[in-house]
Amino acid sequence: MKLADVQKLLRAEVICCLEGLDGEVRSACGADLMSDVLVHSKEKTLLLTGLTNVQIIRTAEMGDLVGIVLVRGKRPGPEVIQMAESKGIPVMVTSLPMFESCGILYKNGIKGCSELVTACES
Amino acid sequence: MNPEQGIVLDYALKGGDFDTAGEASSKIKRILQQIGVRSDVIRRIAISSYEAEMNVIIHAYSGVLKASIYPDRTELVVEDEGPGIADIDLAMQEGYSTAPDHIREMGFGAGMGLPNMARCSDEFSINSVAGEGTKIKILIRHS
Numbered sequence: 001m002k003l004a005d006v007q008k009l010l011r012a013e014v015i016c017c018l019e020g021l022d023g024e025v026r027s028a029c030g031a032d033l034m035s036d037v038l039v040h041s042k043e044k045t046l047l048l049t050g051l052t053n054v055q056i057i058r059t060a061e062m063g064d065l066v067g068i069v070l071v072r073g074k075r076p077g078p079e080v081i082q083m084a085e086s087k088g089i090p091v092m093v094t095s096l097p098m099f100e101s102c103g104i105l106y107k108n109g110i111k112g113c114s115e116l117v118t119a120c121e122s
Numbered sequence: 123m124n125p126e127q128g129i130v131l132d133y134a135l136k137g138g139d140f141d142t143a144g145e146a147s148s149k150i151k152r153i154l155q156q157i158g159v160r161s162d163v164i165r166r167i168a169i170s171s172y173e174a175e176m177n178v179i180i181h182a183y184s185g186v187l188k189a190s191i192y193p194d195r196t197e198l199v200v201e202d203e204g205p206g207i208a209d210i211d212l213a214m215q216e217g218y219s220t221a222p223d224h225i226r227e228m229g230f231g232a233g234m235g236l237p238n239m240a241r242c243s244d245e246f247s248i249n250s251v252a253g254e255g256t257k258i259k260i261l262i263r264h265s
Contacts, residue, residue: 033226035234038169039241043161051229055176058144059229062151062168064161 001025001110003067003090006046009104012069012092016081020090023066027111030071030102034059040113041065048101052076057083057091067091071098128192129153135178135185137204140228143179147171150189154196163264166242167196170260173235174200180225181205182255195244198260207250214240214248 004021007014014021026044031037032051041047043064049056052074060068067090070076075093076084084091094101106112131153133146151168159167171187178185182204190197207213213220214236221231240246245261 032229033232033234034229035173035232035238038173039234039238043165049229053228054141055144055229058148058172061148062144062165062172064165 001108003046003092005108006067006069006105006110007092009108010069010092010094010096010101012094015070015076015091015093016085017067017088017090020067020088023090025066025110027113028102028105029113030098037065038063042113045113046105046110048098048105050074050098052080054080054083056080057087057089060084060089061087065089069094069101071096071101126192128190129157131189131191133187135175135182135187135202137179137181137183137185137202139179143176144172146187147175150191154191157191159196159264163262167198167262170239170242170262171198173239174198174258174260176230177235177256177258178202178204180221180230185255194265195261195263198262199257200260201255201257203255206252206254206256207248208252210248210250 003023025046028046029037029041030048034055037059041063044066046067047065048069050071070093073095150171154164175187182202185202188199212218216237217233219231219233225231243260244263247259250256
């Protein structure tokens with residue numbers, strides 16, 4: 001699935017890096033603890049989170065994540081948007097809560113990270 | 123290339139400086155990309171470096187992150203002046219954290235930092251003296 005499909009399914013608003021919406025999403029991870037994201041995600045993972053600070057962008061950068069969906073309609077501040085733009089990491093906002101966002105994506109075929117927990121051991 | 127010919131990068135870290143937290147690891151990652159290290163290896167180095175950097179920002183007063191990049195490996199040494207870790211075995215347990223609530227609200231303090239560094243590295247060592255500071259050494263081979 002492409003990020004553009006994620007945007008349609010979650011009726012999300014793209015905040016930055018519109019040009020990155022053709023990025024392929026292989027799996028997704030819903031979390032508010034960034035270390036958990038780094039442990040459990042693989043590259044090409046989409047992050048769904050309720051956090052809006054700059055560390056979500058850093059985590060996406062370090063973990064080679066494909067993009068970020070902010071749930072429950074949370075909007076990032078200008079410094080977060082600026083950093084995401086400079087790193088080329090697409091960020092979108094959905095008004096849906098975390099559980100429903102994850103459920104919609106899962107129902108539409110996006111895999112979880114459970115088979116990929118050994119990310120760093122491969 | 124001579125296997126001992128490396129690039130050495132040094133970054134000063136300041137405890138509590140969350141605005142620039144991650145900047146050093148970001149620079150290290152960019153350099154690894156420029157010299158053409160494999161992307162899955164870069165990811166392991168970047169994650170270890172970022173976790174170690176965040177630990178200094180969260181827990182210590184100040185510290186230094188040093189990356190030595192050789193053709194066949196990257197070595198990270200992160201040394202801080204801070205409270206140290208009284209019980210390293212406990213700190214290495216997944217989920218154990220001493221981070222206060224305001225750190226958790228920022229998305230850190232999951233208790234996965236040290237285990238995550240160990241998981242991502244080929245060689246990992248940690249030495250700490252309570253009341254003085256902590257030194258972490260990480261080695262990751264490029265192939």
